[in-house]
Amino acid sequence: MKKTLLHxxxxxxxxxxxxxxxxxxxxxxxxxxxxxxxxxxxGLFTIWLVLIAALAWFMExxxx
Amino acid sequence: xLSAPLVIFTAFAYLVLLFAIAWYADQRAAAGRSIIASPWVxxxxxxxxxxxxxxxxxxxxxxxDGIWFLxxxxxxxxxxxxxxxVVRKMIRIARTYRIxxxxxxxxxxxxxxxxxxxxxxxxxxxGIVPYxxxxxxxxxSGYAIMTTSPGESSLVEVSWWQDSTLxxxxxLAGFIMLFGTRHLDMTxxxxxxxxxxxxxSLIKLVAFLAVGxxxxxxxxxxxxxxxxxxxxxxxxxxxxRFDTGGHADYIFSQWFALILLAMLAFLFLPRQFQxxxxxxxxxxxxxxxxxxxxxxxxxxxxxxxxIALAGLLFFGDNGANPDLFVLSLPxxxxxxxxxLFVFIGGLSAATGMVIVEAIAVSTMVxxxxxxxxxxxxxxxxxxxxxxxxxxxxxxxxxxxxxxxxLGYLYFYLAGEAYALVSIGLISFAAVAQFAPAALxxxxxxGGTRAGVLAGLCAGFAFWIYTLMxxxxxxxxxxxxxxxxxxxxxxxxxxxxQFLGLSGLDNLTHSLFWSLFANIGAFVGVSLWTRPxxxxxxxxxxFVDVYNRSHDHQPVFWQGRARIEDLKLLATRxxxxxxxxxxxxxxxxxxxxxARPDRGYADARxxxxxxxxxxxxxxSASARVMVASxxxxxxxxxxxxxxxxxxxxQLRVHSRALEDKSRSLEQATRELRAANEExxxxxxxxxxxxxxxxxxxxxxxxxxxxxxxxxxxxxxxxNEQRQEFLAIIVTETERLSRLVGQVLDMARIExxxxxxxxxxxxxxxxxxxxxxxxxxxxxxxxxxxxxHTERPSLPIxxxxxxxxxxxxxxxxxxxxxxxxxxxxxxxxxxDSERGITVTVADNGPGIAPEEQxxxxxxxxxxxxxxxxxxxxxxxxxxxxxxxxxxxMWVESTPGEGARFSFFLPRTSxxxxxxxxxxxxxxxxxxxxx
Numbered sequence: 007m008k009k010t011l012l013h014x015x016x017x018x019x020x021x022x023x024x025x026x027x028x029x030x031x032x033x034x035x036x037x038x039x040x041x042x043x044x045x046x047x048x049g050l051f052t053i054w055l056v057l058i059a060a061l062a063w064f065m066e067x068x069x070x
Numbered sequence: 071x072l073s074a075p076l077v078i079f080t081a082f083a084y085l086v087l088l089f090a091i092a093w094y095a096d097q098r099a100a101a102g103r104s105i106i107a108s109p110w111v112x113x114x115x116x117x118x119x120x121x122x123x124x125x126x127x128x129x130x131x132x133x134x135d136g137i138w139f140l141x142x143x144x145x146x147x148x149x150x151x152x153x154x155x156v157v158r159k160m161i162r163i164a165r166t167y168r169i170x171x172x173x174x175x176x177x178x179x180x181x182x183x184x185x186x187x188x189x190x191x192x193x194x195x196x197g198i199v200p201y202x203x204x205x206x207x208x209x210x211s212g213y214a215i216m217t218t219s220p221g222e223s224s225l226v227e228v229s230w231w232q233d234s235t236l237x238x239x240x241x242l243a244g245f246i247m248l249f250g251t252r253h254l255d256m257t258x259x260x261x262x263x264x265x266x267x268x269x270x271s272l273i274k275l276v277a278f279l280a281v282g283x284x285x286x287x288x289x290x291x292x293x294x295x296x297x298x299x300x301x302x303x304x305x306x307x308x309x310x311r312f313d314t315g316g317h318a319d320y321i322f323s324q325w326f327a328l329i330l331l332a333m334l335a336f337l338f339l340p341r342q343f344q345x346x347x348x349x350x351x352x353x354x355x356x357x358x359x360x361x362x363x364x365x366x367x368x369x370x371x372x373x374x375x376x377i378a379l380a381g382l383l384f385f386g387d388n389g390a391n392p393d394l395f396v397l398s399l400p401x402x403x404x405x406x407x408x409x410l411f412v413f414i415g416g417l418s419a420a421t422g423m424v425i426v427e428a429i430a431v432s433t434m435v436x437x438x439x440x441x442x443x444x445x446x447x448x449x450x451x452x453x454x455x456x457x458x459x460x461x462x463x464x465x466x467x468x469x470x471x472x473x474x475x476l477g478y479l480y481f482y483l484a485g486e487a488y489a490l491v492s493i494g495l496i497s498f499a500a501v502a503q504f505a506p507a508a509l510x511x512x513x514x515x516g517g518t519r520a521g522v523l524a525g526l527c528a529g530f531a532f533w534i535y536t537l538m539x540x541x542x543x544x545x546x547x548x549x550x551x552x553x554x555x556x557x558x559x560x561x562x563x564x565x566x567q568f569l570g571l572s573g574l575d576n577l578t579h580s581l582f583w584s585l586f587a588n589i590g591a592f593v594g595v596s597l598w599t600r601p602x603x604x605x606x607x608x609x610x611x612f613v614d615v616y617n618r619s620h621d622h623q624p625v626f627w628q629g630r631a632r633i634e635d636l637k638l639l640a641t642r643x644x645x646x647x648x649x650x651x652x653x654x655x656x657x658x659x660x661x662x663x664a665r666p667d668r669g670y671a672d673a674r675x676x677x678x679x680x681x682x683x684x685x686x687x688x689s690a691s692a693r694v695m696v697a698s699x700x701x702x703x704x705x706x707x708x709x710x711x712x713x714x715x716x717x718x719q720l721r722v723h724s725r726a727l728e729d730k731s732r733s734l735e736q737a738t739r740e741l742r743a744a745n746e747e748x749x750x751x752x753x754x755x756x757x758x759x760x761x762x763x764x765x766x767x768x769x770x771x772x773x774x775x776x777x778x779x780x781x782x783x784x785x786x787x788n789e790q791r792q793e794f795l796a797i798i799v800t801e802t803e804r805l806s807r808l809v810g811q812v813l814d815m816a817r818i819e820x821x822x823x824x825x826x827x828x829x830x831x832x833x834x835x836x837x838x839x840x841x842x843x844x845x846x847x848x849x850x851x852x853x854x855x856x857h858t859e860r861p862s863l864p865i866x867x868x869x870x871x872x873x874x875x876x877x878x879x880x881x882x883x884x885x886x887x888x889x890x891x892x893x894x895x896x897x898x899x900d901s902e903r904g905i906t907v908t909v910a911d912n913g914p915g916i917a918p919e920e921q922x923x924x925x926x927x928x929x930x931x932x933x934x935x936x937x938x939x940x941x942x943x944x945x946x947x948x949x950x951x952x953x954x955x956x957m958w959v960e961s962t963p964g965e966g967a968r969f970s971f972f973l974p975r976t977s978x979x980x981x982x983x984x985x986x987x988x989x990x991x992x993x994x995x996x997x998x
Binding site: 016042046065 | 137140150155295297301307312325326329360361365368375
């Protein structure tokens with residue numbers, strides 16, 4: 007495995023942990039709605055989607 | 071409500087469909103055209119992670135705890151981010167050493183210990199039975215709500231033999247036996263089963279999205295509407311906040327614990343290991359699956375919260391079970407077809423989990439619990455020969471039936487006591503106990519067998535004490551006193567507040583204590599104890615699995631093994647056909663420790679047999695069997711280090727050898743190229759020789775013929791004799807000119823020619839040449855004109871050579887101009903860089919394909935006409951190039967040819983002066 011991919015994955019993993027745990031997660035804990043969604047579920051699904059998109063980008067960019 | 075026979079018929083029809091898919095996939099696999107060899111199918115099959123617990127339980131949990139259902143799916147997403155690192159290593163290890171279950175994985179790493187394998191299997195069975203019960207419960211409750219009208223109570227007591235859940239369990243057992251244990255495969259791969267699982271994953275996703283869309287857009291006006299109504303309700307609005315009440319102080323540690331738990335369970339649940347690692351067709355499929363699987367999880371969770379809120383809004387305090395909102399919402403609103411489809415989706419989720427789990431666990435039970443016990447019995451060991459593959463299959467089938475019956479029993483006895491989510495989490499916590507041993511084993515060489523045993527025992531004990539026993543007590547089977555007051559009234563031992571640790575919910579509490587004890591004991595004891603030789607060698611093989619290509623795996627075995635004995639052993643467990651293949655396909659070079667004696671196996675062959683056996687009966691049992699069949703010498707730690715050393719030496723040598731052979735190839739290529747060049751030069755030389763001799767022979771022949779005629783005919787008239795003599799003189803001149811040119815050519819090419827560069831005027835040189843040849847032009851009635859822009863063109867060059875060049879060009883032109891009206895123009899152009907001289911004729915011209923070749927030696931355009939030596943043009947070009955210029959030709963056929971040469975102003979300095987010591991040959995020529 008190329009070292010850069012390994013490093014990117016580890017970095018993304020750490021970022022995921024941070025975004026999905028205290029205290030960053032508490033930022034979303036407000037009784038507000040965005041685009042019809044309450045902020046907390048909206049935030050969680052957004053983080054989730056961004057993580058997956060980054061992962062897909064890293065994995066698919068290389069050869070086949 | 072729907073009629074019971076319809077629901078039952080649909081359910082069984084669906085199972086038959088699964089059956090057909092699995093059968094088809096198996097057929098395709100047998101034909102070598104696998105339908106599961108795709109990253110998409112692989113990702114879908116991994117989605118077996120989403121069980122009935124997800125399908126029904128997530129909504130149930132969301133209805134009580136809000137977004138707290140999510141960590142169970144965020145954990146696997148985080149795990150998959152590192153999947154390409156961790157899971158790929160698991161796949162590589164399992165493939166290299168034929169590991170077929172998580173118990174085998176851990177046991178194999180720690181010296182192929184049967185004790186560890188057995189312990190892991192035991193923990194798995196205890197932890198997984200409730201999980202299987204949960205699936206049965208989901209189907210059973212789903213079935214009940216489908217077939218009873220809303221008013222009626224769905225909890226009609228029936229005796230066990232009337233319970234359709236029992237028959238469902240038995241039907242599933244039959245299905246699993248057919249596709250999981252039809253034949254004994256050395257890699258434990260089941261293509262048909264994987265295809266069916268992937269299909270089920272697709273069905274459950276589509277069904278869940280369908281009910282989600284129906285609820286959100288059919289019963290409400292979109293997601294925004296659901297959320298808006300929920301936020302208007304004070305009670306429901308709480309569900310959309312982080313702290314839904316009841317989580318209190320340690321809220322974020324509980325969130326963290328859930329994510330961690332799901333992450334570890336995702337990696338080490340037997341069914342996930344089976345699907346992700348054992349059933350993996352190609353390591354590269356993982357590359358796409360690591361992100362496709364999280365997408366699947368995200369999609370299936372998208373509508374969980376809206377459905378839960380919608381159910382709560384819709385039913386109010388009606389007391390409907392939130393676990394079954396996905397069914398009750400469409401049922402109550404009269405969407406019976408949708409409800410049936412959703413039920414099938416739930417059935418998919420439940421059966422998928424049960425099928426894979428049962429196959430995985432039955433393999434573990436057979437290989438790691440039953441086989442080691444059987445191998446210990448004297449009767450079994452004494453029995454020689456005989457094919458045991460049938461026995462192995464029987465054990466597995468029995469294990470499947472027993473496992474499902476245990477699941478049913480648990481469901482029957484405790485099913486109603488707990489919500490779905492709690493049962494699932496208890497199982498997760500049991501499986502998480504494998505993580506320290508397995509992950510530690512993959513990345514840390516220091517872990518020992520004793521450490522793992524201590525860690526597993528400690529972790530498992532804490533799990534039972536802090537999670538399992540309290541849950542049993544709460545089910546009402548035993549007094550809850552020890553939970554509330556502590557055993558024997560000792561409050562500090564209270565299982566849910568161990569050592570007085572309070573504030574955490576019971577799951578986080580249990581997870582913390584069990585993993586703390588587990589990791590502590592594992593690391594502590596590992597550091598304290600010394601690994602045995604086999605543990606050390608297995609540690610190296612696991613941790614460094616990427617570092618070794620297959621051929622350079624060190625073989626940690628020494629002793630004497632008769633091939634006969636090994637063959638007998640392999641035949642017993644693998645069947646005669648596979649055993650035969652195993653011994654036929656012996657790898658080429660003998661490894662270290664090879665014994666040359668006939669009839670004895672080398673270490674590598676023993677290793678191969680053991681690895682193949684491990685695929686069939688687990689690595690621990692395989693070790694025991696091989697050890698009993700051959701004479702082994704005990705390996706010491708020093709031997710392990712020595713063998714490793716030899717292996718790495720071998721690797722170094724082979725790498726050096728590769729380098730050498732590469733450079734040798736390179737040298738061979740260069741030599742071959744040089745040889746080709748020499749050959750072509752040789753051919754050129756031969757051509758040159760034959761051309762020269764041919765040119766010499768023509769005048770010689772005529773001279774000889776004429777002389778002979780004169781010699782024979784004494785009465786020849788004087789005029790004729792004179793005529794002949796004149797011809798002879800001409801031919802002789804031609805001969806000497808030719809010889810002179812050849813020598814000239816050779817001198818120039820060899821760099822030995824005499825060059826006398828002086829300052830001279832090119833117009834004068836051209837004039838000299840023109841004057842000396844003008845007579846021949848007049849003989850032919852041709853015009854020869856010289857055009858120049860300037861009266862004088864000074865240049866540094868050798869006068870005689872330049873005259874030679876001009877004469878060559880002019881006589882060449884003379885040869886080709888027509889008999890009448892011939893015309894040759896000499897043009898001199900002066901530029902800053904040098905002088906260009908052009909000789910243009912009005913002859914027939916030269917075809918384009920001929921043009922590059924006319925400067926070749928002895929190339930003659932027109933055979934038979936006035937022949938030149940064929941050397942004039944090449945020599946001229948050599949001379950011009952000597953002065954740093956160049957010569958070329960432009961011509962259109964039919965319109966004459968233009969020969970030009972260009973001389974730079976600095977010419978004469980460009981070529982080095984020839985060395986002073988000239989060869990004798992050249993000096994002699996001056997007299998010739």
